[in-house]
Structure formats: structure tokens, C-alpha cells
Amino acid sequence: MTPEELAILAAEIRDFLVAKVSRTGGHLGPNLGVVELTLAMHRVFDSPLDRFLFDTGHQAYVHKMLTGRQAGFDQLRQRGGLSGYPSQAESEHDVIENSHASTALSYADGLAKAYALRGEARQVVAVVGDGALTGGMCWEALNNIAAAKNPLVIVVNDNGRSYAPTIGGLADHLSSLRLNPGYERVLDAVKDTLGATPIVGRPVYEMLHAVKTGIKDAVAPQAMFEDLGIKYVGPIDGHDVAAVESALRRAKGFGGPVIVHAVTRKGYGYRPAEDDEADCLHGPSSAFDVETGKLLAAPSLKWTNVFAEELVAIADARPDVVGITAAMGEPTGIATLARKYPERVYDVGIAEQHAVTSAAGLALGGLHPVVAVYATFLNRAFDQVLLDVAMHKLPVTFVLDRAGITGPDGPSHYGIWDMSVLGVVPGLRIAAPRDAATLREELREALDVDDGPTVLRFPTGAVAADLPAVRRVGGVDVLAESSGRDVLLVATGAFGHLGVEVAGRVAEQGYGVTVVDPRWVRPVAPEIVALARDHRLVVTVEDGVRAGGVGDAVAKALRDADVDVPVRDLGVPVAWHAHGSRAQILADLGLTAQDVAREVTGWLTRLEGPTPSFADPDTNVLRRESAK
Numbered sequence: 202m203t204p205e206e207l208a209i210l211a212a213e214i215r216d217f218l219v220a221k222v223s224r225t226g227g228h229l230g231p232n233l234g235v236v237e238l239t240l241a242m243h244r245v246f247d248s249p250l251d252r253f254l255f256d257t258g259h260q261a262y263v264h265k266m267l268t269g270r271q272a273g274f275d276q277l278r279q280r281g282g283l284s285g286y287p288s289q290a291e292s293e294h295d296v297i298e299n300s301h302a303s304t305a306l307s308y309a310d311g312l313a314k315a316y317a318l319r320g321e322a323r324q325v326v327a328v329v330g331d332g333a334l335t336g337g338m339c340w341e342a343l344n345n346i347a348a349a350k351n352p353l354v355i356v357v358n359d360n361g362r363s364y365a366p367t368i369g370g371l372a373d374h375l376s377s378l379r380l381n382p383g384y385e386r387v388l389d390a391v392k393d394t395l396g397a398t399p400i401v402g403r404p405v406y407e408m409l410h411a412v413k414t415g416i417k418d419a420v421a422p423q424a425m426f427e428d429l430g431i432k433y434v435g436p437i438d439g440h441d442v443a444a445v446e447s448a449l450r451r452a453k454g455f456g457g458p459v460i461v462h463a464v465t466r467k468g469y470g471y472r473p474a475e476d477d478e479a480d481c482l483h484g485p486s487s488a489f490d491v492e493t494g495k496l497l498a499a500p501s502l503k504w505t506n507v508f509a510e511e512l513v514a515i516a517d518a519r520p521d522v523v524g525i526t527a528a529m530g531e532p533t534g535i536a537t538l539a540r541k542y543p544e545r546v547y548d549v550g551i552a553e554q555h556a557v558t559s560a561a562g563l564a565l566g567g568l569h570p571v572v573a574v575y576a577t578f579l580n581r582a583f584d585q586v587l588l589d590v591a592m593h594k595l596p597v598t599f600v601l602d603r604a605g606i607t608g609p610d611g612p613s614h615y616g617i618w619d620m621s622v623l624g625v626v627p628g629l630r631i632a633a634p635r636d637a638a639t640l641r642e643e644l645r646e647a648l649d650v651d652d653g654p655t656v657l658r659f660p661t662g663a664v665a666a667d668l669p670a671v672r673r674v675g676g677v678d679v680l681a682e683s684s685g686r687d688v689l690l691v692a693t694g695a696f697g698h699l700g701v702e703v704a705g706r707v708a709e710q711g712y713g714v715t716v717v718d719p720r721w722v723r724p725v726a727p728e729i730v731a732l733a734r735d736h737r738l739v740v741t742v743e744d745g746v747r748a749g750g751v752g753d754a755v756a757k758a759l760r761d762a763d764v765d766v767p768v769r770d771l772g773v774p775v776a777w778h779a780h781g782s783r784a785q786i787l788a789d790l791g792l793t794a795q796d797v798a799r800e801v802t803g804w805l806t807r808l809e810g811p812t813p814s815f816a817d818p819d820t821n822v823l824r825r826e827s828a829k
């Protein structure tokens with residue numbers, strides 16, 4: 202293809218991305234920024250013989266288009282449709298399916314070693330963003346890549362942003378070169394005067410590279426990488442296909458590890474994304490107006506908003522409260538605190554392990570840090586929570602947004618493991634609010650705990666309507682109860698509403714039912730044990746994996762207290778759950794009022810002894826507070 206044809210193709214790809222993603226939602230900004238880069242990769246290398254590894258994978262839409270999957274974009278991130286990330290089931294061109302950042306270079310190191318050992322002449326090309334580069338695994342990988350000296354091409358897609366501008370020393374290094382006025386001005390002048398005739402411009406352009414070498418040496422990215430033993434090529438204009446191709450061909454022929462530093466712009470070529478100061482339309486969650494880039498759906502009050510507002514209200518009175526985000530200030534709501542108290546919020550980059558242990562440091566220094574991350578991303582910092590925070594009994598509060606079944610981002614984004622994994626951390630307490638009122642209350646309770654870590658976890662999306670309790674037993678809220686005592690239903694977190702709906706259905710069948718929201722789900726409250734003692738069956742329902750979850754914990758607590766009441770647990774099976782909407786996935790898992798009620802009555806009918814033994818159908822009226 203001629204440069205002109207390539208330019209036309211790039212424009213067509215952009216038009217396609219905007220047209221499709223504006224209907225489905227998805228990672229528009231990141232993918233608009235890698236159009237030329239991905240075109241060049243496919244022109245220089247031979248996928249799938251050569252392997253393309255996309256770090257985080259949210260920027261692989263162009264790669265999908267170039268590997269025959271354009272038709273799938275109408276169902277992007279929808280159940281049964283195209284994944285928003287690489288998917289081996291979709292294509293042999295795809296490798297990394299995990300949407301957690303900073304993994305690609307480690308995969309690349311291993312893959313390159315395998316090809317070297319097996320004598321396979323296959324190139325490994327890893328695309329890693331400047332944001333992902335702030336993750337520690339990248340540096341562990343670079344250390345090994347340099348030592349292994351295997352042929353490996355690392356494309357640093359440097360757009361200067363994660364969601365917000367990327368923070369940290371490395372980002373400063375990269376940006377000082379990228380933003381060097383001399384480099385940019387001369388580059389633009391060369392490109393302007395020579396017009397779109399890059400071939401003619403090649404010698405001049407290459408001369409510019411020589412000029413830049415001086416700048417590079419002065420600015421250190423080249424030195425920083427080359428001192429590691431990794432060749433550095435760039436910075437190059439990541440939107441100039443010919444320039445990227447030239448750099449990739451040089452890298453391909455080098456015979457060892459090479460970094461190609463491509464300077465790109467997130468949202469490039471679509472003004473609403475380019476001008477979006479928040480995050481360059483990083484990932485609109487649903488359909489948006491093409492003219493403005495604004496979501497079509499009316500904004501709803503989200504769990505995140507409630508958390509953010511309450512945190513600021515608490516921080517107003519508590520100078521010891523500080524916030525930490527791992528490059529997700531806006532998505533987690535911590536940015537709201539930063540706007541009022543910028544000196545009390547720390548963005549550590551995509552570095553959750555560092556976030557947790559630096560929070561331990563903050564706590565040792567007399568502060569009470571709030572670490573706000575998506576539930577799934579805390580997985581990688583388990584050791585830090587366990588040994589750096591909990592073993593030292595430090596007052597750190599973890600606020601886990603997107604806990605439970607999320608949906609469009611697929612299996613590696615589900616926040617379903619926290620209650621199980623964190624359930625084995627001595628001294629750690631977990632709260633699962635059911636609505637805005639309990640979120641506010643439990644956040645305050647968490648920040649009042651000063652002898653160990655606390656966790657607050659809530660799901661994605663609009664906050665559940667307030668669900669007042671009928672009464673409170675210790676720390677446990679009774680949401681509904683009837684005269685009979687056939688079943689105690691423990692409905693955790695946002696499943697409070699589900700629990701009350703199930704109770705109505707079960708009571709209609711003549712059974713006695715009590716629905717409770719434990720509020721603090723770990724450790725199991727003694728009141729749960731006491732309430733269980735009065736019932737014939739305990740059923741738990743949780744928005745998390747069953748194995749080691751609340752159900753298992755309640756069953757163990759009853760065993761430990763010699764309370765011989767059977768426990769049945771409902772939740773998320775231990776499996777990889779495909780992408781879809783949260784409602785669809787919950788329905789697929791039988792976590793709907795109808796399905797749960799059917800399960801509960803089924804268990805009740807199979808219980809030994811007379812049923813309903815405690816419930817008098819005439820008096821077994823379900824008592825509950827109407828939502829205020």
C-alpha cells in the first residue's frame with residue numbers, strides 16, 4: 202500500500218471505531234491512539250507466526266479489525282459477542298486475555314526464552330502503554346529481558362496518559378523527551394515542509410533522529426534503557442506509519458531486545474476524545490453521542506459517587522484520612538478527595554502492590570489511608586495486605602469498587618475473589634454495604650477501626666435504593682421477617698434487595714423466613730450464629746465466589762459453635778465467567794429472586810421433619826420496612 206492508501210485506511214479504521222464504539226461503549230481513546238502503530242506491526246511482522254502481546258489488552262480493537270473480526274464489533278463486549286480484550290477463542294492472533302496491566306513484558310520474556318530454547322524463529326512483539334510501564338512487573342521483566350538478550354521487540358505506546366496523565370519518574374523521563382519543544386518543533390517543521398512525502402523526508406527525518414540522539418542522551422530514556430542492556434529506538438511519531446514501520450524493521454533486525462518508543466495521542470483523530478481532559482474517552486461505559494462524545498444514558502447516582510462524597514465529608518473532620526489511587530482517581534472516586542485536598546491524595550500509578558505497602562507506611566506514620574481500587578485489581582496485592590498491613594495491625598481501609606459480577610470487561614475484571622481471598626487475613630474486617638445509607642455508615646465504621654485493616658466492597662453501577670432495616674441485632678440488620686422460623690436468609694451487600702424479594706416469595710409458600718444483612722461479612726457476627734440457632738435452615742447469597750466465601754464462613758461459624766443447622770450457600774461458582782451485562786451474568790448464575798426462592802423452597806421441602814413446622818400460614822405475614 203502507498204502512504205496515501207495507508208492514510209486513507211487509517212482514517213477508515215478511525216471512522217469505524219467511532220461508529221461502532223459509540224453504539225456499544227468500549228475503549229475508544231486507547232484504540233484511536235494505536236491505529237498506525239497496529240497497521241505498522243502487521244505490515245512488518247507476520248502474526249500469528251510472530252506473536253503480538255498487548256499489555257492490558259484494551260487497545261487491541263485495531264488488531265482485531267486487521268485479523269478478520271470487524272463484523273463482531275456490533276456485539277462488542279456483549280454476551281456471546283466480541284470480547285473487549287484479546288481472546289484465544291476468537292483468534293490464533295490473540296495471546297494475552299488478562300486485562301490486568303503490566304503483564305505483557307513478563308509474558309514476552311517467557312515466550313522469547315521458549316522460542317530461543319526450541320530454536321523457533323518467531324518474533325515476539327509486546328505493546329505496553331506508558332501507564333502499564335508504571336507497574337512493577339514491567340521492571341522485573343525488563344531486568345530479565347536484558348539478561349536473556351533474546352530477540353524481542355517492546356513497543357512503548359507512550360501517549361502520556363493512563364486515565365489521567367501518567368505519573369512518576371519514568372513518566373517524567375518519557376514526557377520530557379516527548380514534549381521537548383525542540384524535537385517536536387523541528388519534527389513538525391520537517392513534516393510540514395516536506396508534506397506527505399515521507400520517502401523524501403526520510404533522510405531529513407533520519408537526520409532529525411541524529412539531532413534527537415543528543416537530546417535523548419541528555420534526557421536519559423535511551424540511557425536508562427540502554428544501560429539496562431536494551432536497545433532503544435525513538436522516540437518516533439506513532440501516528441506516522443512509515444516511521445513506525447522503519448523503526449520496527451530496525452528493531453526486528455537487531456537480534457536482541459529492543460524498545461521502540463512510539464509517541465502517540467490517546468483519542469487521536471476524534472476531537473471529543475482528544476479534548477476530553479478527564480481520560481480522552483478511555484472507556485465510555487455505554488453508547489454515546491458521536492458529535493459530543495457524551496454518554497446518551499442519563500447519569501445515575503453510582504456507588505462510587507456515594508463513596509466519594511462521604512469520604513470528603515469524613516476527611517473534612519479527619520486530617521489523618523488520606524487517599525491512594527492506582528492510576529484510577531476518577532473511576533474510583535478518589536479524585537473527588539484530591540480536588541479538595543490535593544496534598545492528601547497519592548496517585549501511585551498502576552502499582553497496586555506499592556499502593557498497599559505505601560499505605561502501610563502512611564499508617565505507620567500516624568495516618569489512616571483509604572486505598573481505593575477495583576476489587577479485581579487488589580488480587581495482585583494480597584501479600585501486601587496480609588503481611589505488610591494486617592500482620593502489623595495497621596489502620597488501612599480498602600475500598601473495593603466493581604466488587605462482584607461486573608460484566609462487559611469479562612473474566613479478569615470480575616471482582617469476585619475478594620471475600621474469599623481476604624477471608625483468611627487475620628484481623629481483617631470486610632463490610633458489604635447494601636445501599637447508600639449503609640455505605641456511608643460502614644465507611645465511617647471502617648475509618649474508626651485503628652487496630653487493623655478494613656475493607657468496604659460494593660458493585661459496579663447505580664447504587665441500590667435505600668433499604669431500611671426492620672431492626673438491628675448487634676451489628677446485623679434484619680431486613681424482613683415473618684412469624685415462622687423456617688429459614689434464615691443471609692443476603693450480603695447489594696443482594697439485600699434480592700433477599701427481601703426472595704423472602705416474599707418464600708413466605709407466600711407458607712414458610713417462616715428471616716432476611717438479614719450482616720453488614721460486616723467477615724468475621725461472621727455472633728448474632729448470625731444466634732439467629733441461625735432459631736431456624737431450621739440457613740441460606741447465604743453473595744456476589745462473590747462461593748469457595749471460601751461468606752457461606753463457607755457462616756457454616757464454619759455454626760460448626761464451631763455446635764449449632765447443628767444446615768447451611769446452603771448461593772454465589773458465584775469457581776469458574777471463568779465470560780463477558781456480558783451484570784444482569785445477564787447474575788441470571789445465568791441463578792442469582793435472581795425467582796431462582797433463589799425456588800432453591801430455598803426446594804431445600805425446605807427436602808428438610809427432615811414437618812414443614813412448615815413453625816409457620817402458621819394465617820399469621821406468617823412478612824414484616825418489612827417499605828423503602829423510604
Ligand SMILES: Cc1ncc(C[n+]2csc(CCOP(=O)(O)OP(=O)(O)O)c2C)c(N)n1
Nearest residue numbers: 231300301302330331332333362363528578
Ligand atoms: C492492574 C491493573 N490496574 C488498573 C487497571 C485499570 N486500567 C485499565 S487501562 C488503564 C490505563 C492504562 O494506561 P496505558 O498503559 O498507558 O494504556 P493506554 O490506555 O494509555 O493506551 C488502567 C489503569 C488495569 N487494567 N490493571
Ligand SMILES: CC(=O)[C@@H](O)[C@H](O)COP(=O)(O)O
Nearest residue numbers: 259300484486532603610661
Ligand atoms: C481496561 C480496564 O481495566 C478499565 O478501563 C475497565 O474497562 C474499567 O471498567 P469500568 O467501566 O468498570 O470503569
Ligand SMILES: [Mg+2]
Nearest residue numbers: 330331332362
Ligand atoms: Mg498511556
